[in-house]
Amino acid sequence: MSPELTGIIALVAAVTVESFAQMFLKIGAAGGPGILLAPYRRGIGRLPLSSIAASWVVLGLLAYGLEILLYTFALHLLDVSMAFPLGSLCFVGVALLSKMVLGETVGLIRWLGVGCILAGTVFVAM
Amino acid sequence: MKRAQTKLPGAVVVGLILAIVLDTVIQITWKLAVAHVPGDASLAATIQGAFASPFFYAAMLAFGAQLYNWLRVLARADLSFAQPFTALSFISVLAVSSHSLHENISASKIFGVVLILLGVFFISRTPYRTADASGRDQANPALPFP
Numbered sequence: 001m002s003p004e005l006t007g008i009i010a011l012v013a014a015v016t017v018e019s020f021a022q023m024f025l026k027i028g029a030a031g032g033p034g035i036l037l038a039p040y041r042r043g044i045g046r047l048p049l050s051s052i053a054a055s056w057v058v059l060g061l062l063a064y065g066l067e068i069l070l071y072t073f074a075l076h077l078l079d080v081s082m083a084f085p086l087g088s089l090c091f092v093g094v095a096l097l098s099k100m101v102l103g104e105t106v107g108l109i110r111w112l113g114v115g116c117i118l119a120g121t122v123f124v125a126m
Numbered sequence: 127m128k129r130a131q132t133k134l135p136g137a138v139v140v141g142l143i144l145a146i147v148l149d150t151v152i153q154i155t156w157k158l159a160v161a162h163v164p165g166d167a168s169l170a171a172t173i174q175g176a177f178a179s180p181f182f183y184a185a186m187l188a189f190g191a192q193l194y195n196w197l198r199v200l201a202r203a204d205l206s207f208a209q210p211f212t213a214l215s216f217i218s219v220l221a222v223s224s225h226s227l228h229e230n231i232s233a234s235k236i237f238g239v240v241l242i243l244l245g246v247f248f249i250s251r252t253p254y255r256t257a258d259a260s261g262r263d264q265a266n267p268a269l270p271f272p
Contacts, residue, residue, distance in 0.1 A: 023205065026200045030200065057197065091213065094205060094210075095206045095210075098204065104256045105253070106206050110207070110210075110248070113252070114210060114249075116241050117210055121216065121242065124235050125238075126238070
């Protein structure tokens with residue numbers, strides 16, 4: 001396997017892990033996994049910060065640690081002009097997880113914003 | 127029906143600005159921490175080199191502050207609303223590093239910066255929070271991160 005392909009795989013893994021890390025932090029910040037039910041249950045109240053919520057934050061931090069290792073590894077194998085735009089795919093990953101798992105409304109304008117940011121990073125890294 | 131929350135609270139605005147500032151500080155101090163490590167060093171050598179630098183500890187301090195601040199933001203706003211704002215730190219890091227390295231910024235970089243700004247502008251035009259299924263206003267929920 002070429003170093004470039006290894007780098008791309010490591011970077012895609014880093015982006016995936018980072019998207020999940022952000023989702024875990026959001027679940028923790030919202031007071032725990034009750035947020036996962038919020039879009040589907042009427043009149044659910046926000047739960048206070050509990051040890052359950054704190055453990056989601058810890059899970060998010062662990063995922064971040066893994067992401068930093070994967071990203072650093074990928075940067076050793078890839079050119080920045082490649083790594084930077086690929087890395088910003090985490091904006092897409094976060095939008096997808098926010099919509100599908102957290103039940104957030106991600107409309108056309110929000111997707112348009114994500115698309116512009118993604119295109120912007122391609123030019124910034126040139 | 128999901129009802130839109132449009133009026134952006136001051137705490138979210140301050141939190142987002144702080145997040146971009148802290149993100150910039152983290153990236154610059156991290157770059158300084160590993161600046162003396164050769165580019166072809168192994169992962170272990172890179173980590174070892176970082177630990178030896180005082181900038182590494184400055185980066186960790188900023189990272190702790192960033193975590194608390196970010197949890198405060200996420201307690202109030204949608205993840206898919208707040209997270210794209212962090213793209214602005216690409217611009218601030220570019221500005222700081224090009225200023226300190228006296229590099230000229232190419233036309234393509236300027237175009238990229240404009241696209242990122244446009245993208246964040248679009249995001250800022252969307253409701254900052256998805257209301258729950260009941261459509262009840264969650265303007266004053268019991269916040270886990272006050």
